[in-house]
Amino acid sequence: MKKETWRELTIGTINLQAGNSVSNLTGTWRSGRRPEFIEENCIQCFFCWLYCPHFAVHVEEGKVTGFNHDYCTGCGLCAEECPTKEKAIVMVKEEVKLAGGGKK
Amino acid sequence: MSAVKILNGNQTIAEAVRQIDPDVVAAYPITPSTAIVETIAQFKADGLISGEFVCPESEHSAMSVCIGAAAAGGRVMTATCSQGLALMWEMLYIAAGLRLPIVAAIANRALSAPINIHGDHSDTMGARDSGWIQIYSENCQEAYDNFIQAFRIAEHLDVRTPVLVGLDGFIISHSAESVLIEDDIKVRNFIGEFKPVFPLLDTSRKITVGPIDFTDYYFEHKRGQIEGIENSPRIIEEVGREYGQKFGRPYGFFEEYQMEDAETAIVVMSSAAGTGKDAVDELRSEGLRIGLLKPRVFRPFPHEKIAEALKKMKAVAVLDRASSPGAFGAPLFTEIRSALYDYNQRPKIVNYVYGLGGRDINVEHFKEVAAKLRKIAETGKVEETLGYLNLRE
Numbered sequence: 215m216k217k218e219t220w221r222e223l224t225i226g227t228i229n230l231q232a233g234n235s236v237s238n239l240t241g242t243w244r245s246g247r248r249p250e251f252i253e254e255n256c257i258q259c260f261f262c263w264l265y266c267p268h269f270a271v272h273v274e275e276g277k278v279t280g281f282n283h284d285y286c287t288g289c290g291l292c293a294e295e296c297p298t299k300e301k302a303i304v305m306v307k308e309e310v311k312l313a314g315g316g317k318k
Numbered sequence: 319m320s321a322v323k324i325l326n327g328n329q330t331i332a333e334a335v336r337q338i339d340p341d342v343v344a345a346y347p348i349t350p351s352t353a354i355v356e357t358i359a360q361f362k363a364d365g366l367i368s369g370e371f372v373c374p375e376s377e378h379s380a381m382s383v384c385i386g387a388a389a390a391g392g393r394v395m396t397a398t399c400s401q402g403l404a405l406m407w408e409m410l411y412i413a414a415g416l417r418l419p420i421v422a423a424i425a426n427r428a429l430s431a432p433i434n435i436h437g438d439h440s441d442t443m444g445a446r447d448s449g450w451i452q453i454y455s456e457n458c459q460e461a462y463d464n465f466i467q468a469f470r471i472a473e474h475l476d477v478r479t480p481v482l483v484g485l486d487g488f489i490i491s492h493s494a495e496s497v498l499i500e501d502d503i504k505v506r507n508f509i510g511e512f513k514p515v516f517p518l519l520d521t522s523r524k525i526t527v528g529p530i531d532f533t534d535y536y537f538e539h540k541r542g543q544i545e546g547i548e549n550s551p552r553i554i555e556e557v558g559r560e561y562g563q564k565f566g567r568p569y570g571f572f573e574e575y576q577m578e579d580a581e582t583a584i585v586v587m588s589s590a591a592g593t594g595k596d597a598v599d600e601l602r603s604e605g606l607r608i609g610l611l612k613p614r615v616f617r618p619f620p621h622e623k624i625a626e627a628l629k630k631m632k633a634v635a636v637l638d639r640a641s642s643p644g645a646f647g648a649p650l651f652t653e654i655r656s657a658l659y660d661y662n663q664r665p666k667i668v669n670y671v672y673g674l675g676g677r678d679i680n681v682e683h684f685k686e687v688a689a690k691l692r693k694i695a696e697t698g699k700v701e702e703t704l705g706y707l708n709l710r711e
Contacts, residue, residue, distance in 0.1 A: 220538035220545075225478060226417030227531065227539050228516045232524035 240268050244288035247305045251280040256302035262292035320500045327490035330458045330497050331397065331423045331483075332357035334465045336366055337505040340421075341392030341512070344372040344383035348402040349435045350487040351425035355397055369393075377402035381409035381420075388418035389527045391517025393469070395420065399487055400427035403441045407448070413480045414449025415543055416528055417515075419472035420480040422450075423465055426588070426639075427487035428675040436676020437487035439588070442616075443640040443649045449543055451481040451550055452617040454587045456573075458495040461485040463567055464614070466500075467557045469509050474553045478515060479546040486589040486639075488676060500565055508564055547618050554615060571620035573612040574627060576602060580609030582691040583628060583665075585654060586637040587613050590672070590679050594637075597684030608688055613650065621657035629658065631665040632695035635687045637707070639673045647704055666694050672707035683707045 224230055249262075256278060263271040263278060270286035272279050281292075293303040325333065331354045335343065343362075345355040362371040370387075374380045377398050388394045398406065403424060413420050424442055428434040442452055451471060455461040461483065468481040485491055516525055531539055555570065562568020575595050577583060586594050591612035598610050611627060613620070628634050636655075638648030646652055651669035658664040670687060672679045686707065694700055 217534060218538065220541035223535075223538055223542055225515060225542065225546075227415065227528055229526040229529050230516075230523075232526045234526075 239284050240287050241270075241282075241284045244283075244286060244308070246288070246307060247290070248283060248286060248288045248308045249281050249290070249292050249303050250306045251278070252300075252302050252304065253279075255298050255300045257298055259297060261295045261297060262303055265291045265295045267291065320498060320504075322496050323499050324494050325458060325497045325499075326353070326492050326494045327455075327458045327461050327485045328353035328425065328492070329357055330462045330499075331465055331485070332361065333499050334462050334505070335395060336361050337500075337502050338393075338395075338466070338469060338509055339367045339506075340369050340395045342370045342372065342384070342387035342394045343367075343396065344374060344380045344387065344394070345396045345398065346374060346377045346380045346402060348377065348398055348400060350427055350437070350491040351397045351399045351402070351423065353491070354423055354425070377405040378409060381406040381413065384420045385409060385413050385416065385418060388413070388420050389416060389517075390519045391514030393473070393512040394418075395422065397423040397425070399425040400429055400435075400441045403445060404429060407445065410445055410448040410450060410480075412528070415539070417478040417543065417546055418480060419469075419478055421465070421468045421472055422480070422482040423461075424482050424484050425487045425491040426484045432675075434675040435487070437489050437491075437589075437639075438674050438676065439484070439638070439640040440674070442482060442484050443642070445482070446617060446649060449479065449547060450617065451477075451479055451547060451554075451615070452484065453481065453615055454484040454613070455486075455490065456589055456591050456612065458485075458490060458493070458497045459567070460614075461490060462497055462499070463561060463565070463569065466505060466508065467561055467569065470557045471550060471553055473512060474550075474557075475513075475515070476549040477546050477553050479543075479550060484588065489589040504564065508561070550618055551620065554618075569614065571613070571615045571623055572627070573614065575610040575612065577609035577611060577627060579607055581607045581631065582633045582635075582688070582695050583609045583611055583631050584635050584637060584684060584687055584691070585611045585613065585628075585650065587616070587650065588639065590637065590639065593679060593681060594684050597681045597688070600681060601685065601688050606688060606692065608691070616650070616653075619653050619657075621653065624654060625657040625661060625664075628654070629661045629664055633691040634665045634667045635670055635691055636667065637670050637672050637679075637687070639671075641671050641674065651704075666698065666700050668694065668700055668702070669704045670707050671704070677708055679707060
């Protein structure tokens with residue numbers, strides 16, 4: 215994407231495309247590990263959803279169903295905060311993909 | 319109707335605020351600017367202004383409220399000084415970076431330590447790279463005139479940059495003078511209606527204000543910000559001229575006093591310039607061809623115009639009411655010396671720091687400087703580049 219010159223930018227850092235962080239795939243920041251969801255251990259407490267800094271916890275019909283890896287940075291907060299004795303979220307190793315990472 | 323009133327600097331600024339009636343005033347009281355805030359609060363309580371008056375818990379919050387209100391699309395102002403301005407420091411850069419036309423009255427006061435409540439320029443000089451336009455006043459009348467013009471300058475669509483107006487703490491803020499307060503309607507007409515640019519409260523257009531920039535955009539946005547203040551000299555000139563046409567007191571970047579045939583000159587800002595002019599009068603009656611140049615606009619610095627005004631002098635002394643520890647000289651001095659660098663014909667130039675923490679500067683001290691300048695002009699030699707006036711050695 216061609217980046218604007220300073221003359222082309224809107225005054226005062228104003229971004230006229232509000233909500234365009236959707237196009238910023240923060241999943242590309244992930245390096246080496248990602249969360250894995252173990253549904254049978256999940257008590258649907260929504261701690262992971264609450265704590266996730268990137269809204270990457272996927273919810274369907276009021277239930278946590280897994281993760282959106284386009285945005286998950288692999289920080290591990292969800293697994294850390296998961297309160298069940300047998301964790302419903304564990305961090306697993308993944309292959310680092312430098313180009314197009316996070317698309318999976 | 320216009321009327322001559324006996325007011326001190328703080329009351330004068332408050333009068334201008336009453337006339338302008340901004341959408342939002344957010345301020346936290348701090349000596350010596352407290353009375354500006356108190357008087358505005360009284361005006362609000364008495365129903366004399368319709369704008370919101372917000373009392374946050376600190377100056378940092380006061381400037382934050384100003385930023386939010388200005389981004390929402392309001393005409394906004396504040397008042398502070400010294401530690402208060404220092405506490406606003408990070409928010410000053412944000413106001414400028416977001417190109418919000420906030421206006422601030424600053425009753426210039428020394429910075430701690432040691433703690434001191436009296437006048438010097440340490441506070442605003444500390445904010446000189448924050449991106450704000452800086453205008454300084456010699457007396458109450460100038461504080462009033464500058465404050466009114468500040469809104470027009472800040473809000474101009476080519477500028478959209480915050481403006482601070484300095485009035486020396488106590489010397490101006492607390493000294494009563496006769497001030498011509500112009501007609502309310504005329505002042506309001508001069509200011510005109512506020513035109514917000516991309517206001518957040520316009521819900522028909524969703525925008526983001528102040529998103530994060532990484533290495534890919536920060537530099538471009540900063541360059542855009544610089545353009546605003548670079549555009550401002552033309553506007554400052556236009557507004558100063560129009561103010562003169564409407565109210566009879568025109569303003570430029572600086573005032574020249576007895577400079578036409580002067581061989582030596584003293585450069586000094588704000589209230590001390592009044593004392594300096596008295597000294598020039600006395601020295602002239604003794605036959606000395608000396609003049610005085612009083613900068614009004616410090617940011618943007620009118621480097622070319624000041625250099626043109628000073629280049630033919632034999633010797634120039636720049637008086638700074640702030641120090642810049644470890645620097646080549648105090649802020650005004652380094653600007654002016656640098657402005658003269660490109661000229662083949664240029665004066666010998668020296669710097670005197672004066673008046674820190676409100677220390678008096680009298681006619682005698684200006685005469686001391688004049689004598690040094692005379693010697694430099696005669697011998698062509700500078701013995702010391704940086705000196706201190708009225709300091710116990």
